[in-house]
Amino acid sequence: MATLAADASLRQAQQQDTDIAVSATGVAKTYDSRIPFTNSVDVLDNATLEVKCGEIVGIMGENGSGKSTLMQILAGVLEHDAGDVTRGGTVGWCPQEPRLYDRLTVDETFELFGRAYGMADTEIEDARGWLTDVLDFEKFHDRQIRNLSGGNRQKMNLSVALMHQPDLLLLDEPYTGFDWETFLAFWDLTEELRERGVGVAIISHIINERDRFDVIYELHDGHLHRQEVGEDVAVNPAPTADGISCERTAAFLDRDEAAGAGQCAVNTEGT
Numbered sequence: 001m002a003t004l005a006a007d008a009s010l011r012q013a014q015q016q017d018t019d020i021a022v023s024a025t026g027v028a029k030t031y032d033s034r035i036p037f038t039n040s041v042d043v044l045d046n047a048t049l050e051v052k053c054g055e056i057v058g059i060m061g062e063n064g065s066g067k068s069t070l071m072q073i074l075a076g077v078l079e080h081d082a083g084d085v086t087r088g089g090t091v092g093w094c095p096q097e098p099r100l101y102d103r104l105t106v107d108e109t110f111e112l113f114g115r116a117y118g119m120a121d122t123e124i125e126d127a128r129g130w131l132t133d134v135l136d137f138e139k140f141h142d143r144q145i146r147n148l149s150g151g152n153r154q155k156m157n158l159s160v161a162l163m164h165q166p167d168l169l170l171l172d173e174p175y176t177g178f179d180w181e182t183f184l185a186f187w188d189l190t191e192e193l194r195e196r197g198v199g200v201a202i203i204s205h206i207i208n209e210r211d212r213f214d215v216i217y218e219l220h221d222g223h224l225h226r227q228e229v230g231e232d233v234a235v236n237p238a239p240t241a242d243g244i245s246c247e248r249t250a251a252f253l254d255r256d257e258a259a260g261a262g263q264c265a266v267n268t269e270g271t
């Protein structure tokens, strides 16, 4: 009987583990100054956050509060000084600054990143067709990145983060330069990914979007303050409502490392 109870509790614990796309506990980060007589920058102090599979989480906070730093740590591309970060599967990360290759065309960019992710040719082609259709930039397929408009470059950047269908999506102000139709298409796509079990974290400055999130973390003085959406909590400090304008790009983690940790159940049917 005791064994059955222990088995049940183990199964429950394992079930709970597989629900987590990423968790961060007690994370601290200071940028040390390499220049004499200049100060180091304390950014994160005991920051704790959780993104479940099938959840859309917003990360807000004033300029310079440390949102991009936190997201880089969650993505695994920046070292942290203290605390733990656990990822439940593969990661797609859209950093704030563009990291694409200007001389490659859209098609070549899909091919380059697809191969880096270890995707088969047919998977790359399917992803290219899916994302250029949903984000409406298929007619630029043979245009070099440097000759794309800012909004279309942003679509490419977002596509690179999405194309390998990661279990966790980390988006740092992902809709820079999007027109209204693309902005709505972005949110339709995000909802679709949520339904498939992807955990999504989005850095956003747009206060009107708050209802689109399941949970919002407000970053202030290095700490994360969690708010369930619907809670009547004053936002402190007030986010800057800078409209639909931001920046973003795409990169990828070491696929083997991320794939080895894969646990989220992602339904990829129909893509």
Ligand SMILES: Nc1ncnc2c1ncn2[C@@H]1O[C@H](COP(=O)(O)OP(=O)(O)OP(=O)(O)O)[C@@H](O)[C@H]1O
Pocket: 031, 032, 041, 043, 061, 062, 063, 064, 065, 066, 067, 068, 069, 070, 096
């Ligand atoms: N590589 C670095 N070296 C030193 N300081 C840095 C570095 N990167 C960021 N910082 C500093 O860390 C703090 C947090 O920066 P971060 O980019 O994470 O903020 P943010 O909340 O994303 O800002 P924004 O809303 O303007 O994009 C800022 O004071 C910034 O100047």
